[in-house]
Amino acid sequence: MSETTPCLNCGACCATFRVSFYWGETDSAQEGGVPSHLTEQISPHLSCMQGTNQPEPRCVSLMGSVGGAVRCNIYEQRSSACREFPYHGEGGQESPHCQRARARHGLPPLPNPEHPDLVPVVAA
Ligand code: SF4
Ligand code: SF4
Structure with a gap:
């Protein structure tokens, strides 16, 4: 890390x-x-x-x-x-599993690695 x-x-x-x-x-x-x-x-x-x-x-x-x-x-x-x-955004790649884990614990989604200004919507 x-x-x-x-x-x-x-x-x-x-x-x-x-x-x-x-x-x-x-x-x-x-x-x-x-x-x-x-x-x-x-x-x-x-x-x-x-x-x-x-x-x-x-x-x-x-x-x-x-x-x-x-x-x-x-x-x-x-x-x-x-x-x-991988964490979401590592190496510019998306990581749905990372996002899903964060959502499960009520943590905000990480930004889209290609468009950091856009916050993705992730289903819990
Ligand atoms: S799952 Fe356990 S062993 Fe693996 S990184 Fe997390 S704390 Fe460490
Ligand atoms: S769920 Fe959290 S600790 Fe695990 S890879 Fe994603 S940001 Fe890192």
Whole structure:
């Protein structure tokens, strides 16, 4: 994340989706991987972050309140699912999943990356 990312005052995606990834990303399989004790095995090949496999997800590693100052407690060891999740506007690209997560938590939509003066309408 850069210092201009909206993520530092959001965290909505960490409390919206099941954050799953190949189990081989955990430190059971590779040194420096996602800490296994913070994960849950959900299939023979998939793990997820604890707290995200439930109707009201919230990753166990999310520190702070959604919409306020937040941080990931395992930022350097986070999974590919976390690393590859783009915020809306990152690289000039739209991210409907980001917008949907923000809407779920009552946060305002981020501007259209191609037309920053236009605020999109997002269904909750
Ligand atoms: S929902 Fe979007 S803005 Fe919020 S933390 Fe996730 S990627 Fe960043
Ligand atoms: S590991 Fe970090 S970035 Fe990934 S969902 Fe949890 S708090 Fe968010």
